[in-house]
Amino acid sequence: MLVSARRVVRAPLDSADVTSGTKTTQLPAQYSPGEVETRRYEGWVEAGYFQAEAESDAPPFSVVIPPPNVTGSLHIGHALDHTLIDALIRRRRMQGYNTLWLPGMDHAGIATQNVVERELAKDGLSRHDLGREAFVERVWQWKAESGGKILGQMRRLGDSVDWSRERFTMDAGLSRAVQTIFKRLYEDGLIYRAQRIINWCPRCLTALSDIEVEHTEDDGELVSIRYGDGEDQIVVATTRAETMLGDTAVAVHPDDPRYARLVGREIKLPLTGRSIPVVADPHVDPDFGTGAVKVTPAHDPDDFEIGRRHDLPSLVVMDERGVITAPGPFEGLDRFEARPAVVAALRADSRIVAERRPYVHAVGHCSRCGTTVEPRLSLQWFVKVEPLAKAAGDAVRDGRVKIYPQEMSARYFDWVDDMHDWCISRQLWWGHRIPVWYGPDGQVVCVGPDDEVPAGPGWEQDSDVLDTWFSSALWPFSTLGWPDDTPDLRAFYPTSVLVTGYDILFFWVARMMLFGLYAMAAAGPDESVPFRQVALHGLVRDQYGKKMSKTRGNTVDPLDWIDRFGADATRFTLARGATPGGDVAVSEDWVAGARNFCNKLWNAVRFAQLNGAITSRGVPPADQLTAPDRWVLSRLRAVTQEVDALFEQFEFAKVSDALYHFAWDEVCDWYLELAKAALYGPDEAAANATRQVLGEVLDRLLRLIHPLLPFVTEELWTALTGGESVVIARWPGQVTDGAPGALPQPPADPAAEAEIEALMRLVTEVRRFRSDQGLRPGQQVPARLAGLDATVLADHDGRIRTLSRLSEPGPGFAPTASVHAEGVTIELDTAASLDVAAERKRLAKDLAAAQADIEAVGRKLANASFVERAPAEIVAKNRERLAAAQAEAAQLTERIAALPT
């Protein structure tokens, strides 16, 4: 970073000079987040501010954290999610709600098991070397270590979670919830066990649900093979030639005349020499390829269905690792070795017809490890989703659950309305064991948490565990004590809002809907939903809008930013980009900008302190206030209302923007400068009134920003007001839903707003002149203000002079130039001769702008249709604009002519 070499370090102002209305501590000239943040966070936790109450008269506001995986650490996406949730929670807390943000973590079955297995592999061990019990023990150790790290990161971010209610999906209580709902679903016939083709990962050696499979367009090869001999030939095509070893039929469309005579007959399968039947099945598309399909019931989901319809045998030719088991020359080959080997053998046998065609097609990959998924016939547990999904769709359709942004609900419906049964068994060791026992005589017993476990010789528990998302789906109520009727469950369910990324809409959000509505059905339609609102955000991307990835090397560690710029700056950067459902682009430069904003607030409060701002006495009567006081209060009122409305819509980017601009552009750039006139002026009453307004405005501003910037606002607010903590200070905005009352709003004052806005424009105009003329910023320029009385600026002579650095005209005042704006003419004595070229350039530019306006607006008004059909208000506005532009142009022309040559 470049630092001005000429910078002079100034001695701090002597605080003894300062008259202060309240007892406060003196602030240094620059904000250092690192020093403040840990101290503040621990203080908040100790004070118990984040703790929710099960019994309370205040209305509840509850959010469950999207539980991060115990694996690894929080990434920048978590930081975004937590920032948004924390902002919502903090605002509600200030509004007087009984707020609960429930923290916790997910055991993340397959992901965590993979990580621990990788650790073991470093020592040359596999989980089988340890055995199930020891392996699971090892994972628990890992969890303790990794989980602690995550909790530490949440503290650094400032998450105002209720630590006394922290949960983990494998806790005893949550495991009990899992077991309870499993048994209930089982008894309702909504969980069943069946032999099906499922997605199988040959590396992870487990079944996967449909959404754990990611499709990519991969290059493959479409091979056409001739089946049968002599007259009875059929050509079929395949991208997975090796599966032909397991073919048990060829299928054609029932109405296809080409094959009608073959249906019902047997033909010979190449290589194996087995005879397989030709069957007619309507699923076959006669227009695709040759209109004939090889049928491999054990290795393809479509074929499995065809096989079922025609009572075909399922011939398994591949084991769980994707190795060919069919006896013969290919036995022992991996599927990707077997494929070319089979093709080569077919070629040698002249069975390949036509060319082998390159073929791009969608191939499924394991979302955890990227391995190509192999459809596999196996015995698994499933949730029958149809009735559950119907209820989940209806809850959003009839508005009991609202999704933000609304466009996202279309995606939700697409999925929920057309969902296949959910395969929930996983051949893993880390997770909730399926609570089913098998007896020696084929008994199957589903065991609830309070049931006796069947014992005796030959009884064994199912060795599989449940899909991680099964327990995640219970999170909004399992964490609150369900299945027991606990005070927490009564107080905080349904939760108020769910905030999460759109990427887990299906994985998690939809499944919470499925299970929440089912488990809590007794509470009634309105009370059984897991949450009333779903606020979706996007992914965090880099400054070029690119997805972050380790291979791209553009990932960001939130802790790195927190260390260097502070948690507040990190949070603000994320919040400022968070438009509903939209991705968030971030860069280090922008975080630095957010850090600067924190420093700006810091110095605003520092200024207030140095000038004896008074807080907690409210706003003095209007007749004691200066116009800038009335203006800033009126603006504060408007911004407060705006921020409130935006929060309700989860418009975090706009909330951040509104506060940023109000704080920086209006309060710091203008109000503080305007306040100086009153503070340093002779009128003691006016100075005191301004001290109160200054205190009031900053007090409220800090409260409004606190949800986004918790640390710096806490440090500043306590310093400014001497109050206990802004965390529990009252929210200055409106209050909804019957929470305790709001602070009274400062008065609106349109007249003051008009005056100050005119003043801003006029001052800016003078500054522009000075800049163009190369006048030093500090230099006082004698000037005469004419026409002030006739404008809205009548009472602002002194302010205009102060902000523009214009002194009173002295003897020998000889104006060399003039500035015109807002109906005021300011004649200036620039002492040095006028830079005529610069002035001419400036005036010419203004004239060009005025003329462009005259032309554009003139053309518009010349259009009869416009004058007749546009709203009168619009027409009038354009007339005014034309007149103003014409007057401006005339005046500019005159002034240009008057310039010395």
Place this chain on the structure above:
RNA sequence: GGGCGCAUAGCUCAGCGGUAGAGCACUCGCCUUACAAGCGAGGGGUCACUGGUUCGAACCCAGUUGCGCCCACCA
């Protein structure tokens, strides 16, 4: 193959029917007494293209092109 979305200043994005905006970046001038992590002033855009609706279109409609995302059991 189906569905959805996006193309606005160098970059990331807001605006969604009546004078083109923000942050960052850029240029010039400033140690102006809260802040140089600052202050003041400024440059920069035929709002992807083509048609249509309208008095008026960045904004609505249709098409074109180029991107992105989600879903999917056509071998």
